[in-house]
Amino acid sequence: MAELRYQKAIGRALEDAMTADPTVILFGEDVAEAGGSFGATKGLREKFGAARVFDTPISEAALAGAAVGAAVSGLKPVLEIMFMDFTTLVMDALVNQAAKARFMFGGRCAVPLVLRTPHGGGLGAGPQHSQCLEAWFAHVPGLKVVCPSDPVSAYGLLRAAIDDPNPVIFVENKSLYASKIDAPDELPAFEVGKARIARPGADVTIVTYGGALRTALAAADALAGEGVEAEIVDLLSLQPWDEATVLASLSRTHRLVVMHEAVEAFGVGAEIAARMADIGFDELDGPIVRVGAPFMPIPFSKPLERAYMPSVENLVAAVRRTLA
Amino acid sequence: MAELRYQKAIGRALEDAMTADPTVILFGEDVAEAGGSFGATKGLREKFGAARVFDTPISEAALAGAAVGAAVSGLKPVLEIMFMDFTTLVMDALVNQAAKARFMFGGRCAVPLVLRTPHGGGLGAGPQHSQCLEAWFAHVPGLKVVCPSDPVSAYGLLRAAIDDPNPVIFVENKSLYASKIDAPDELPAFEVGKARIARPGADVTIVTYGGALRTALAAADALAGEGVEAEIVDLLSLQPWDEATVLASLSRTHRLVVMHEAVEAFGVGAEIAARMADIGFDELDGPIVRVGAPFMPIPFSKPLERAYMPSVENLVAAVRRTLA
Amino acid sequence: MTRPKPKATTGVPTGRNNPSEISRDHLADLYGRLLTIRRAEERLQKLFADGEVPGFIHLSIGQEAVSVGVMDALRDADTIASTHRGHGHAIAKGMALEGFFAELLARDEGVCRGRGGSMHVADMKIGMLGANGIVGAGLSIALGSALAHKTRGTNDIAVAFFGDGAQAEGLLHECLNIAALWKLPLLFVCENNGWGEFLPTTKHLAFQLGDLAAAYRVPHTRVDGNDVVAVQAAAHRIVEAMREGAGPMALECVTTRVRGHFEGDAQKYRDPDELAALAALDPVRRVADQLAALGLGAAALEAIDAGVAQKVEAAVAHARTGTDPSFEAACADVYAEGGRA
Amino acid sequence: MTRPKPKATTGVPTGRNNPSEISRDHLADLYGRLLTIRRAEERLQKLFADGEVPGFIHLSIGQEAVSVGVMDALRDADTIASTHRGHGHAIAKGMALEGFFAELLARDEGVCRGRGGSMHVADMKIGMLGANGIVGAGLSIALGSALAHKTRGTNDIAVAFFGDGAQAEGLLHECLNIAALWKLPLLFVCENNGWGEFLPTTKHLAFQLGDLAAAYRVPHTRVDGNDVVAVQAAAHRIVEAMREGAGPMALECVTTRVRGHFEGDAQKYRDPDELAALAALDPVRRVADQLAALGLGAAALEAIDAGVAQKVEAAVAHARTGTDPSFEAACADVYAEGGRA
Ligand SMILES: Cc1ncc(C[n+]2csc(CCOP(=O)(O)OP(=O)(O)O)c2C)c(N)n1
Ligand SMILES: Cc1ncc(C[n+]2csc(CCOP(=O)(O)OP(=O)(O)O)c2C)c(N)n1
Numbered sequence A, B: 001m002a003e004l005r006y007q008k009a010i011g012r013a014l015e016d017a018m019t020a021d022p023t024v025i026l027f028g029e030d031v032a033e034a035g036g037s038f039g040a041t042k043g044l045r046e047k048f049g050a051a052r053v054f055d056t057p058i059s060e061a062a063l064a065g066a067a068v069g070a071a072v073s074g075l076k077p078v079l080e081i082m083f084m085d086f087t088t089l090v091m092d093a094l095v096n097q098a099a100k101a102r103f104m105f106g107g108r109c110a111v112p113l114v115l116r117t118p119h120g121g122g123l124g125a126g127p128q129h130s131q132c133l134e135a136w137f138a139h140v141p142g143l144k145v146v147c148p149s150d151p152v153s154a155y156g157l158l159r160a161a162i163d164d165p166n167p168v169i170f171v172e173n174k175s176l177y178a179s180k181i182d183a184p185d186e187l188p189a190f191e192v193g194k195a196r197i198a199r200p201g202a203d204v205t206i207v208t209y210g211g212a213l214r215t216a217l218a219a220a221d222a223l224a225g226e227g228v229e230a231e232i233v234d235l236l237s238l239q240p241w242d243e244a245t246v247l248a249s250l251s252r253t254h255r256l257v258v259m260h261e262a263v264e265a266f267g268v269g270a271e272i273a274a275r276m277a278d279i280g281f282d283e284l285d286g287p288i289v290r291v292g293a294p295f296m297p298i299p300f301s302k303p304l305e306r307a308y309m310p311s312v313e314n315l316v317a318a319v320r321r322t323l324a
Numbered sequence C, D: 001m002t003r004p005k006p007k008a009t010t011g012v013p014t015g016r017n018n019p020s021e022i023s024r025d026h027l028a029d030l031y032g033r034l035l036t037i038r039r040a041e042e043r044l045q046k047l048f049a050d051g052e053v054p055g056f057i058h059l060s061i062g063q064e065a066v067s068v069g070v071m072d073a074l075r076d077a078d079t080i081a082s083t084h085r086g087h088g089h090a091i092a093k094g095m096a097l098e099g100f101f102a103e104l105l106a107r108d109e110g111v112c113r114g115r116g117g118s119m120h121v122a123d124m125k126i127g128m129l130g131a132n133g134i135v136g137a138g139l140s141i142a143l144g145s146a147l148a149h150k151t152r153g154t155n156d157i158a159v160a161f162f163g164d165g166a167q168a169e170g171l172l173h174e175c176l177n178i179a180a181l182w183k184l185p186l187l188f189v190c191e192n193n194g195w196g197e198f199l200p201t202t203k204h205l206a207f208q209l210g211d212l213a214a215a216y217r218v219p220h221t222r223v224d225g226n227d228v229v230a231v232q233a234a235a236h237r238i239v240e241a242m243r244e245g246a247g248p249m250a251l252e253c254v255t256t257r258v259r260g261h262f263e264g265d266a267q268k269y270r271d272p273d274e275l276a277a278l279a280a281l282d283p284v285r286r287v288a289d290q291l292a293a294l295g296l297g298a299a300a301l302e303a304i305d306a307g308v309a310q311k312v313e314a315a316v317a318h319a320r321t322g323t324d325p326s327f328e329a330a331c332a333d334v335y336a337e338g339g340r341a
């Protein structure tokens, strides 16, 4: 056992993947010499050399397209987009090229690329440096989307993403970079598409992912004080997502709350809720309540940003509402 | 009364808006001399001149950014993006600039722009020329999204979109361009955010929009033959959407099916379903069933494309399922 | 403040279209390949008119010499990224006519199993990374492929085909810059047919590719793109230099779009004289005339044509007997399986 | 095939920094404005260190002469689109220090009511269309603003500020092409400080702006961006020509990024000698020296400084007494109301 930081877990996953597979390359703005905006790629340039780890010009669209071209030409590129807000510049490469190549070329190629990108607020970074846009990618057939919630899942899912023969969007919640966990020396493998029960409980199911897991755990503690035992499902993968685990939990608790940091309306939670309102309908004893950010850009001011971010109180209130 | 074609209704709305307001300008690839890929803007260049109606280079990103810049500088730009699949190239201008400017600049400006773009399959146009991506835009605070279902609503909503002081994504379903309707000479006004009951019925609520409305009407006819009277809510606006009208209908029928041409997973229907599974929970007597495209790119082959497109049969089966 | 003088437009280099530069056999071979594309597209034209081809198609009739000339200098391991007007590129790179026609007719036997169609013909095995429905997108895909060639230490090269209209896309700039900065083996091939959809590219562009390329010190060559001898000569010289590590280069081929933007476009917006002049610029006829001048008899030429026509007909027949693709198989191919690609 | 000769890098024009070109009063005025930006940002630096400014900030210390010099040639109705490093642009365009500091301190009294912060300071009333968190985005916003000026028939101009690193974005190419094609009154101002984040821009770029602009026949001027007299002289000449319909122009200002990419960046990746040399290039000190040489006494200079410092302190004090923005008001401002904008 040793303490593992989220940011280091990312670096270690990259290091191990690059050691295991010489076709893995890593590029993005300031990932090499500077070691990444959040320090996750420090030391990799020194270890693997400039041919496999390199800095790029500020040309996101070309870089993402290049990742597709490299992926269909025998490499496994890992591209970092500095903030998820900047994925607005790479949608064509991801959606029209990466996601569709295998299908539209008759199943005769694979596009094994990983796009790592940080999302989330709380840093006062304002409306163009804080967005959680994962719902867009989850809507695109051909893409996979994962979002780890702690250092161990970050390591395991990044290894799985790099091993995956499909394009994977790997979303890193900024508030987690500094988080730590006691981890075994041999880190466990994770599978894309599998959720886990982060906390068992009999009274209500809370489905969440990424940085919001901590909020959910805190809310569960608060609820336990009121005699309500919440079961928390940590999705880990958003596309595909683990319908079976969510349904099984709902079948035990009969109440469902879905929570995430992203804007509630048309967010990932909408799909979870909609699906359970269909296949889980007979299990439901109360309304499905969602907790997400309000329908507004992320404000700069700290008090505004705090009011914006989905909170323990929001979640507790949501649980109370579905139990009422 | 006179026959009105959808495509002509678009042209007439543009013509009337440009006549009414000299700050309205129209630009895009081949909208001026050629009159638009689907012929909707024919004659406008001749009528309003090259300073207000003009063709552009193939530079979608710059054009969308320019629409934002023009909108905050006193004009009301209407930009055409030839296929919705190409909005992948303009996400930054729409999402990080247009949607946020008013909010992030303290409510001290408005961004009155309209982006017109066609979506939808059925033409054998393949995976990169057929996508329905409206769910992305509906997830973005600051944007509005509308999708008319016939010539009269196309006219009314396009006028409303141009009049709106906010950025509006105006989605035109390709299968509707050639559709006609008998319309009054004085076309009625429409309001962004208001749905309409396209068919009254007591047994089940079908919520839909755009080109899928015709499928829904056909399914309702088929269901009527089985003694099931479906009420059809034509959303018209997707962001904001008319929650009150949907809830009121659900409160009458107690059964809900949501249908659209876009991919089902993480689509617009997910939000409608999720919301009703919350605020409409007590009204529900059966599962909320969604009908949308399967999770795959849109195939080129006609038989594949037909199998891909949500059909009358799919919808009838969905209604039967929630009534079972 | 210095206002730069408008440079005189680089004229199309002449003197390259000297068929004596290459052997008669080589020229005859090029002719057969030109003719294959031509006859295939003419056949498609008819199939399209007859409703056998779904969707819409962009023919490269009049531009075949670009595909054949450039591909003459490439080998299988070299990669190309193509455009919406990609039939010629695909066939010239080695796509079998059977799989090509089967794709255009949306058959399971098609190169993309009927899922992609005209705008997405692709075959990774021969380095054809795909036609593309997104103008400009192929540029960055070729950039990545060039990066892969360099990273893997081969001396293969990547080629990005793009139209003159596509030059207004920002990706051109990003890719030129990155390719130049990283000295990637990326050949930029502009098919300058003077049109971007229904507008002459003089209304799209305020620059010439040669001037733009010069800014990044990317060597630029402009040739008569309807002269296959000129195109192949330039391509061979360029590709040879690139294999030796010269870095990115640009080849601009001035050519002619004969059949309009897509099939069904009557080109009413074009000057009738300009349209009438197209026949004289025909890149296929030109080679036929050259071969005749070199002593290849009419019978020999006709034999080539007949051979091509037969192959085309056989491919069409094969495609027609093909099966409809399976929806289940299509669904199963959205994702590749397995944790190790 | 001709390999273009690398052009000699245009040296920074000299002879423009002759203060006698402008009046002493004008120079003193420029000095006051330079100093306002400098003292405001120095104050911010401290406020940031003290935890009073949330988020992160990019200071333009060392680059003030670009803002002041360019804006000297503009009027209120001219519009500018700025960058992530936009404090200087905002203040030079006329943003009141009260609203500026209140914004940076996230107060309801801020120009953006505390919702935007450093990267989004804006004020449409004075033609400041916003700092921008997206590198390159301002280019297309300025393009649209220039289009609006032209469509409305004014002779106002739009200015796009962008960093040297931003030049790798495709938008630069798209905007240069469109502005040139449509002859828009758009001035491209590159603040070439040699760095894009933590990498010298030699590792970002394979081209010089002058060579790129030449491809579109956009006149390009390169000046010492730390010499406010040179910048304003060039700006006045350019803007005058543009008001008369000359079309787009480019002004490249070679300048110095003193405080690192953002506050807190210790610039350990930079050569210590290069950092030590920055003081000698200081654009504010330079004007002070010039004014002294022109006979302005130390007391007069100090009086200017004291006046600026006092205004800055007053603005900070005002900002500090400001209120937290209201969440309800923020929610209500996501959309503008009314069917007629
Ligand atoms: C990003 C994008 N924008 C617009 C289109 C529509 N479109 C298809 S082809 C074309 C013109 C391309 O012109 P050019 O690059 O010269 O190629 P050509 O058709 O002449 O071969 C346009 C605008 C598209 N497919 N993709
Ligand atoms: C689209 C986008 N990509 C990346 C970034 C991150 N980023 C912020 S500033 C910057 C460097 C910009 O360099 P330059 O344009 O030279 O401006 P300078 O910081 O030197 O003023 C980068 C990469 C961003 N904000 N937006």
Ligand SMILES: [Mg+2]
Residues within 6 Å of the ligand: C163, C164, C165, C191, C192, C193, C194, C195, C196, C197, C201
């Ligand atoms: Mg062309």
Ligand SMILES: [Mg+2]
Residues within 6 Å of the ligand: D163, D164, D165, D191, D192, D193, D194, D195, D196, D197, D201
């Ligand atoms: Mg810089």
